[in-house]
Amino acid sequence: MATGYLDNFYARLGVSKNASPQQIRDAYHSAARRLHPDTNQSDEATELFLQVQEAYEVLSNPDQRKAYDKTLPDDIDPPADVMINAVYSRSVLPRIDDSQLVYVLLDLMSAQQADEKNNGAVQAPLNVALVLDTSTSMEGPRLETVKATAIKLVEQLQSNDVLSIVSFSDRAEVVIPATRGLDAKKVAARISTLNAGGGTEMFQGLQAGFNEVSHGVSPSFINRIILLTDGRTYGDEQKCLMLATRAGSKGIKISGVGIGSEWNDEFLDNVASQTGGQSIFAQDIDDLSEIIETQISGAQQTFANRVTLDFQTPDNVELRYAFRLAPDAGPLSYASPMELGSIPLQSNLSIIMEMEIKSIGEDKDLLTLAEGQLSLEVPTRNIPSTSARISLARSVEDAPELKPPPQILIKAMSRLSLYRMQEGARKDVEDGNVDKAVRKLHNLATQLLGAGENGLAQTVLLEADYLEENGKLRKDSEKQIKYGTRALLLETGSEEKST
Amino acid sequence: MSVICPNCEHENLDGALFCGQCGAKLVSGGVSTAAVKRTHDIDSTKPVSAPLPPPPPATEAFISLHVVRTGQILPLVGRNEFTIGRVSEGQSILPDIDLTPYEAYSQGVSRLHTTIKRKDNGEIVITDLGSSNGTRVNNEKIPAHTELILNHGDVISIGQFKLQALIRQD
Numbered sequence: 051m052a053t054g055y056l057d058n059f060y061a062r063l064g065v066s067k068n069a070s071p072q073q074i075r076d077a078y079h080s081a082a083r084r085l086h087p088d089t090n091q092s093d094e095a096t097e098l099f100l101q102v103q104e105a106y107e108v109l110s111n112p113d114q115r116k117a118y119d120k121t122l123p124d125d126i127d128p129p130a131d132v133m134i135n136a137v138y139s140r141s142v143l144p145r146i147d148d149s150q151l152v153y154v155l156l157d158l159m160s161a162q163q164a165d166e167k168n169n170g171a172v173q174a175p176l177n178v179a180l181v182l183d184t185s186t187s188m189e190g191p192r193l194e195t196v197k198a199t200a201i202k203l204v205e206q207l208q209s210n211d212v213l214s215i216v217s218f219s220d221r222a223e224v225v226i227p228a229t230r231g232l233d234a235k236k237v238a239a240r241i242s243t244l245n246a247g248g249g250t251e252m253f254q255g256l257q258a259g260f261n262e263v264s265h266g267v268s269p270s271f272i273n274r275i276i277l278l279t280d281g282r283t284y285g286d287e288q289k290c291l292m293l294a295t296r297a298g299s300k301g302i303k304i305s306g307v308g309i310g311s312e313w314n315d316e317f318l319d320n321v322a323s324q325t326g327g328q329s330i331f332a333q334d335i336d337d338l339s340e341i342i343e344t345q346i347s348g349a350q351q352t353f354a355n356r357v358t359l360d361f362q363t364p365d366n367v368e369l370r371y372a373f374r375l376a377p378d379a380g381p382l383s384y385a386s387p388m389e390l391g392s393i394p395l396q397s398n399l400s401i402i403m404e405m406e407i408k409s410i411g412e413d414k415d416l417l418t419l420a421e422g423q424l425s426l427e428v429p430t431r432n433i434p435s436t437s438a439r440i441s442l443a444r445s446v447e448d449a450p451e452l453k454p455p456p457q458i459l460i461k462a463m464s465r466l467s468l469y470r471m472q473e474g475a476r477k478d479v480e481d482g483n484v485d486k487a488v489r490k491l492h493n494l495a496t497q498l499l500g501a502g503e504n505g506l507a508q509t510v511l512l513e514a515d516y517l518e519e520n521g522k523l524r525k526d527s528e529k530q531i532k533y534g535t536r537a538l539l540l541e542t543g544s545e546e547k548s549t
Numbered sequence: 550m551s552v553i554c555p556n557c558e559h560e561n562l563d564g565a566l567f568c569g570q571c572g573a574k575l576v577s578g579g580v581s582t583a584a585v586k587r588t589h590d591i592d593s594t595k596p597v598s599a600p601l602p603p604p605p606p607a608t609e610a611f612i613s614l615h616v617v618r619t620g621q622i623l624p625l626v627g628r629n630e631f632t633i634g635r636v637s638e639g640q641s642i643l644p645d646i647d648l649t650p651y652e653a654y655s656q657g658v659s660r661l662h663t664t665i666k667r668k669d670n671g672e673i674v675i676t677d678l679g680s681s682n683g684t685r686v687n688n689e690k691i692p693a694h695t696e697l698i699l700n701h702g703d704v705i706s707i708g709q710f711k712l713q714a715l716i717r718q719d
Contacts, residue, residue: 139564139566140564144563146563148551148562148563149562149563150562150563150564151562151563151564151565151566152564153564153566406562454576455566455576459566460566460574460576463566463567464567464574467566467567467568467569467572468572470569471569471572474569489570490570490571492626492627493557493570493571493572494572495626496571496572496626496627497571497572497573499621499623499624500650502621504621504622511624511626
């Protein structure tokens with residue numbers, strides 16, 4: 051947990067900036083109960099306890115609170131129930147004419163996290179459409195494994211959950227319409243009739259899945275489309291992306307699982323990022339069942355859904371890169387509104403943003419990097435949608451003494467930079483700069499060796515050799531490298547949580 | 550006010566934390582991510598017509614170093630000469646192989662301790678750079694600034710830090 055960096059007193063208590071004294075008192079008592087050294091002896095809890103106490107001492111005193119509010123430059127005002135924490139790579143921005151980069155790590159978590167750990171978490175029901183590619187290439191073990199996985203999924207569901215299953219090739223077929231409390235045997239009987247044949251027209255499948263989920267779509271459900279495919283779709287990409295945007299705006303998250311090496315990972319990433327979802331690589335068909343299980347259990351552990359950042363940046367600031375580090379790793383679409391994904395019940399939603407500041411005006415002592423609305427839905431609370439103003443800003447000084455960036459940011463960026471080198475190498479190949487790509491892969495391998503990732507480093511080195519000889523990357527290796535470096539990101543995330 | 554990567558000389562925007570070209574860390578503090586660093590990598594930002602350093606003869610490592618304590622293997626790729634040492638603050642010349650992650654300081658590793666080089670005739674030689682605690686090969690202290698031929702399987706002690714040379718047999 052990113053608990054060491056709660057630099058906002060309101061965020062420490064998980065209350066809004068305009069919370070009443072009573073709300074502050076209640077929040078303090080609740081936090082103190084679960085964090086008091088008598089009941090919770092972890093070092094982290096003790097540190098948090100001290101932080102919460104410090105925050106309460108200030109906020110419970112009207113004069114001190116007023117003085118403290120003045121020090122907050124319209125900072126973050128978290129919606130009730132959610133704690134938001136921002137860590138910046140620079141605490142102060144130097145006033146320079148040239149461009150500079152600032153990184154912001156945003157952590158969102160349930161304010162009741164610890165409570166729910168004790169009381170048993172309340173789970174919202176799922177509303178899931180499974181969209182299965184049954185094109186010719188799926189024939190044989192792939193389709194059989196997909197069928198078995200779908201049947202296993204039914205067993206994992208709770209009685210309140212809604213499931214639908216759609217198959218598609220050139221056209222889509224609703225195999226199981228959206229139904230609550232499905233019987234595994236009946237599903238098995240229906241699924242066993244599926245045969246492989248035809249092309250991969252993804253839009254057909256996604257649309258049918260979208261329709262099924264839409265029947266039951268409601269803020270009190272966790273709405274998901276899980277797409278399983280082994281191929282590329284041609285000609286309907288734009289339609290797929292538009293559908294994904296609609297799904298995102300309705301709170302339906304799309305995740306795409308790619309089987310084998312022929313599927314288009316960049317396209318699935320684009321589709322998924324419109325909705326806060328992710329693409330996943332099933333390198334080996336035997337991994338599929340575990341991937342789907344993780345997807346479903348992840349969905350079941352959702353605290354808040356449809357976390358959306360509707361933001362604007364001033365003319366001299368550009369959002370150059372945005373990536374979700376936890377609970378799952380995946381690129382975010384930079385355009386506003388940005389779908390961030392979901393906040394899990396017992397851990398963080400963590401995103402990192404890279405912003406370029408073109409030049410800072412002479413007259414400014416405070417630079418707003420981005421501001422807007424952060425909105426989310428908490429399915430179990432039956433709150434339609436809560437939102438809060440969010441403003442990311444830093445003060446500007448002429449020649450400040452720059453402190454090293456927080457450790458947590460360096461750690462996250464060290465892994466993200468590996469992922470981005472892989473992205474860069476692929477882009478270089480696309481642009482015809484094979485030599486440049488080869489060098490980047492060599493550098494990536496060197497860094498991976500330094501990080502102790504010898505297996506992945508070896509894959510990268512072999513691919514660099516292949517690229518040098520053949521002028522292109524292999525589809526399976528490029529995916530292995532991409533999802534291999536992406537998996538490293540997740541490891542840092544979970545390490546953080548366990549320490 | 551851009552940041553020039555000390556490792557590959559790639560120009561990064563001010564405020565960048567890691568080099569966009571080679572992935573080296575550009576800020577102090579935090580965990581070290583790179584065990585192997587290069588100081589003279591080919592700069593990809595320069596146009597191809599500019600005079601380039603000689604291209605690396607092979608992409609495969611001519612020698613790998615086996616970290617005896619951890620079992621990790623560090624292949625030396627891309628050049629013919631590597632400096633081994635540790636990075637400390639305010640240092641202008643950085644070693645290619647930074648042993649900081651292996652508690653180099655407490656093991657008595659100097660900032661620039663030893664070089665390993667492949668000569669034109671294919672011989673691989675090691676040279677102690679006048680380090681405080683010296684370099685040993687198979688437990689024999691080697692004189693400073695003098696080349697000594699390395700053989701496959703030799704154990705190199707840099708201070709107390711032990712590396713085994715794994716030399717590719719062509």
